[in-house]
Amino acid sequence: MSHLHDRILSAAYPLFAQRGFRGVSLYEVQDAAGVSPLEFDREFPSRDALAEECLRIREREWTFGTIAEGALARGTTPEGHLLAIFDIFDEWFRRDDYEACMFMSTLVEMGREHPLGRASVEYLVHIRQLVADIATEAGLRDPDAFALSWHILMKGAILNALEGDRGAALRGKEMAQDLIARHRATACQAPAHTDVDWFDACRPDGGYLPTPIEQDGPASSAAPTPDDPRAADRGETPAVLWSGVRHDLWVGNHAGEFAGMVELVHGAFWATSRHGRPSGSYPSLRLAQEALEWEQEHADRENTTIFGV
Numbered sequence: 001m002s003h004l005h006d007r008i009l010s011a012a013y014p015l016f017a018q019r020g021f022r023g024v025s026l027y028e029v030q031d032a033a034g035v036s037p038l039e040f041d042r043e044f045p046s047r048d049a050l051a052e053e054c055l056r057i058r059e060r061e062w063t064f065g066t067i068a069e070g071a072l073a074r075g076t077t078p079e080g081h082l083l084a085i086f087d088i089f090d091e092w093f094r095r096d097d098y099e100a101c102m103f104m105s106t107l108v109e110m111g112r113e114h115p116l117g118r119a120s121v122e123y124l125v126h127i128r129q130l131v132a133d134i135a136t137e138a139g140l141r142d143p144d145a146f147a148l149s150w151h152i153l154m155k156g157a158i159l160n161a162l163e164g165d166r167g168a169a170l171r172g173k174e175m176a177q178d179l180i181a182r183h184r185a186t187a188c189q190a191p192a193h194t195d196v197d198w199f200d201a202c203r204p205d206g207g208y209l210p211t212p213i214e215q216d217g218p219a220s221s222a223a224p225t226p227d228d229p230r231a232a233d234r235g236e237t238p239a240v241l242w243s244g245v246r247h248d249l250w251v252g253n254h255a256g257e258f259a260g261m262v263e264l265v266h267g268a269f270w271a272t273s274r275h276g277r278p279s280g281s282y283p284s285l286r287l288a289q290e291a292l293e294w295e296q297e298h299a300d301r302e303n304t305t306i307f308g309v
């Protein structure tokens with residue numbers, strides 16, 4: 001590669017990064033590089049050829065340099081390496097010359113059918129593969145699906161920062177921690193309860209259960225029951241009522257019937273439907289309860305539609 005070639009690339013790269021490929025003319029590139037049209041044509045057959053090289057530089061310097069190497073240098077565990085990506089983003093977002101993601105910008109600008117759009121898609125896949133590899137090392141469940149969700153957080157933070165949200169990376173990091181917890185937890189063995197009669201042995205008194213708790217922890221002994229008029233006065237009419245049977249187990253009651261349960265297993269909250277079907281694991285008790293409440297309400301709506309009851 002000639003000195004002239006490098007000089008053109010060095011001049012074009014920041015222009016393209018800041019303004020996109022269609023927003024920069026060849027004349028501007030030639031002027032910034034201090035080359036004639038003839039010299040440019042000798043090094044690059046077209047503007048697209050120059051743009052493709054800029055995308056390759058972006059991957060080498062940003063994806064593998066700043067992101068991959070930076071994450072490995074900052075974290076002490078695979079999960080730490082993943083979260084360090086958002087620490088790097090935080091520093092990037094706060095720079096005065098923040099330019100967003102060249103791959104995302106090019107894909108939007110050129111479309112996925114354009115050669116530059118297709119190249120951008122390929123480079124974005126490389127980023128997800130990098131995340132999936134670290135997730136595999138961390139022992140997370142379904143690394144490819146994890147990487148797709150993780151990339152949504154990365155891209156969302158980048159766009160928020162482009163709007164002017166300098167704290168987007170830190171918000172993204174909080175959600176990333178929840179995502180890791182979900183994929184870490186589901187690697188554990190789910191509790192298996194297939195007999196609905198099992199619920200009878202869990203109820204402490206055989207009667208109605210207390211109202212939902214407001215925090216992720218065992219139900220308070222002072223929680224009002226559905227028969228308590230104070231609950232109605234406060235408008236507390238939840239679809240599903242919950243009670244802590246043990247410190248690590250919560251059981252739901254809907255219209256006097258077993259509605260499902262949530263069990264704490266290896267730091268994750270496993271939800272099991274009233275039919276004994278696992279509904280997944282969640283990073284908090286409240287999310288698990290809400291998932292089962294939605295499932296119960298959805299089933300009730302279907303019954304009303306089909307049977308008119």
